[in-house]
Structures are given as C-alpha cells and as structure tokens.
Amino acid sequence: MNLKGKVLAFVCLFSWVFSSCGEYQKAMKSDNYEYKYQVAKALYEKGDYTRGLRLWEKVVAYYIGRPQGEEALYMYADSFYKRKKYLLAAYQYERFLKNYPRSEKAEEALFLKGECHFRESPKYSLDQNETYSALDELQEYIDRYPNGAHLRDANNMVLELLNKLQQKSFEIAKGYDKIRDYQAAIKSFDNFLIDNPGSTFREEAMYYRLHSAYELAKNSIKSKEKQRFEEAKSYYESFVRTYPDTDFKAKADKMYQDILKKISEL
Numbered sequence: 183m184n185l186k187g188k189v190l191a192f193v194c195l196f197s198w199v200f201s202s203c204g205e206y207q208k209a210m211k212s213d214n215y216e217y218k219y220q221v222a223k224a225l226y227e228k229g230d231y232t233r234g235l236r237l238w239e240k241v242v243a244y245y246i247g248r249p250q251g252e253e254a255l256y257m258y259a260d261s262f263y264k265r266k267k268y269l270l271a272a273y274q275y276e277r278f279l280k281n282y283p284r285s286e287k288a289e290e291a292l293f294l295k296g297e298c299h300f301r302e303s304p305k306y307s308l309d310q311n312e313t314y315s316a317l318d319e320l321q322e323y324i325d326r327y328p329n330g331a332h333l334r335d336a337n338n339m340v341l342e343l344l345n346k347l348q349q350k351s352f353e354i355a356k357g358y359d360k361i362r363d364y365q366a367a368i369k370s371f372d373n374f375l376i377d378n379p380g381s382t383f384r385e386e387a388m389y390y391r392l393h394s395a396y397e398l399a400k401n402s403i404k405s406k407e408k409q410r411f412e413e414a415k416s417y418y419e420s421f422v423r424t425y426p427d428t429d430f431k432a433k434a435d436k437m438y439q440d441i442l443k444k445i446s447e448l
Contacts, residue, residue: 206233215244219254231261252282256291263294272298272319289323293332296320300339306350313343345382348374352383359390364398367391389430392417396437399444408448415441 209221222237238258245251259274275295279288296319303313320336320343327333355370371391375384395417399410418438422431 206237209237210240215241219245219250222254223257226257226261229264231264235261235265246281252278252285252287255281256285256287259291260294263298266301268298268301271295272302289327289330289332292319292323292326293330293336296323296336297339300343303343303346306346306353310347310350313346317343348378348381348383351378352381352387355387356390359394359397362397364394364401367394368398385425385428385430388417388421388424389428389434392421392434392437396441399441408445411441411445411448415445 205221206225209218212218218237218241222234222241225231225234225237235258238254238261242251242254242258245254255274255278259271259278262268262271262274272295275291275298278285278291279295282288285291296316299312299316299319303310303316317340320340323330323336324333324340330336351370351374355367355374358364358367358370368391371387371394374381374387375391378384381387392414395410395414399407399414402410415438418434418441421434422428428434
C-alpha cells in the first residue's frame with residue numbers, strides 16, 4: 183500500500199472510530215430507547231461488547247415483553263459471554279429462558295448457560311458448587327435435546343466434571359492414607375470404588391486401599407492382627423486380579439509377601 187493509500191485508510195478508520203464514539207455517547211445520553219437499542223445492536227455486531235453492555239443495561243428491561251425483547255435479552259446475555267463474564271452470562275441466559283422458553287435460541291441459551299458454569303468450575307481441590315451447577319445444567323440440556331447440536335460438547339463437559347469430582351474424592355481418601363488414618367482411608371477408598379466403578383483413578387484407589395489395609399494390620403493390637411492381615415491379603419488378590427500388569431505390582435508384591443509371612447506366624 184502506497185503512502186496515499188495508508189493515509190486514506192487511516193482517515194477512514196479515524197472517521198469510523200470518531201463516528202462510533204459519537205453515536206455511543208449520543209445514545210448513552212438519549213432518552214430514546216429505540217435509538218439506544220439500535221446503537222447497542224450495532225456495537226454487538228461489531229464485537230464491541232463492553233460499550234454495548236452499558237447500553238443493554240439501560241434498555242433490556244424496557245424491551246422485555248415487547249417485540250425486540252427476545253433479541254435484546256439474548257444479545258445482552260451473549261455480550262457477557264463474549265466478555266468471559268460467565269456467571270453474569272449464565273444469569274442472563276437463565277433470564278432469557280424464563281422469558282422466552284419457546285425461542286429458536288432456547289437450545290443455544292440452555293447449552294451456553296451450562297457451559298458458563300463449566301468454565302467457572304474450579305480445580306478439584308477447591309469447593310465444587312459450580313461443578314455441581316454445571317452438571318445440573320448440562321444434564322438438563324442433554325435430557326431436553328437428545329439430538330441437540332451441542333450434545334457431544336455437553337457430554338464431554340459432563341465427563342470432565344465427573345472426573346474432577348472423582349479426583350477430589352480420591353485425593354481425600356489418599357489424604358487419610360498419608361496422615362496414617364488407615365481406617366478412614368479404607369472406608370473412603372471402599373466408598374470411592376463403589377461409587378465410581380469406571381473411574382480413571384480406580385487402579386490407584388485399589389492400590390492405596392491395599393496399602394492402608396497393610397499398614398493398619400501392621401499397627402494393630404495382637405487380637406486384631408490376623409483378621410486385618412487377611413483383609414489386606416484379599417485386597418491384594420482383588421487388585422492384581424483386576425490389574426495384573428499394574429505399575430504398582432512390585433510394591434504390591436512386596437507387601438503381599440510380608441502379609442503372608444505375618445499370617446503364617448500368627
């Protein structure tokens with residue numbers, strides 16, 4: 183591009199920005215809701231969600247119940263989503279669904295509401311309220327739209343969220359083993375294995391259950407040793423039967439040999 187072309191492009195860009203800013207300021211000061219709505223819509227279509235939100239805040243309540251309300255409320259919610267204000271977006275998508283349950287945008291809004299909670303779900307070690315909210319919302323989408331356009335994404339999100347909850351439960355049980363509260367660890371691992379039969383943490387859970395049972399038996403009073411070593415033996419047998427090629431095999435075998443020795447001595 184030659185110098186003349188660059189200057190012309192700059193002038194056009196400056197004129198557009200100046201005009202856009204002028205229209206925005208004018209709309210903000212105006213008492214004309216239709217004018218505010220049109221400018222907010224134009225800003226939305228240009229991707230200027232920040233300024234658009236300030237206008238939507240002033241017009242959305244006015245238009246709910248009017249012909250433009252459905253479009254206005256959806257763009258308001260979507261502007262929060264585009265700005266990554268996910269909890270605010272989720273609230274407005276919910277508001278949209280309550281006001282326009284038969285809208286063509288209802289499926290999209292329900293999925294995006296669930297996605298917003300999914301994006302707010304924290305790492306497994308923190309409080310999981312948002313994770314449970316996301317699961318509820320996404321499951322509602324899956325149930326309501328079994329052939330929906332976002333079904334695959336919704337299912338993948340559900341699996342990721344469930345894995346996070348499983349990891350939290352597993353780490354809690356593992357924490358009991360670490361602080362040597364072996365009875366609590368065994369109970370927690372038992373519950374985890376019952377509740378999560380297909381978990382990616384199942385192998386580790388079975389190994390650490392064996393470890394907790396072994397350590398509990400070693401530290402038991404004489405009258406409980408035999409029973410607890412027998413229980414540890416059964417955990418070993420279940421573990422290696424389920425995972426014969428486990429990476430924990432050497433450690434498990436070492437415990438098993440000691441378990442057999444202790445049983446023979448009792």
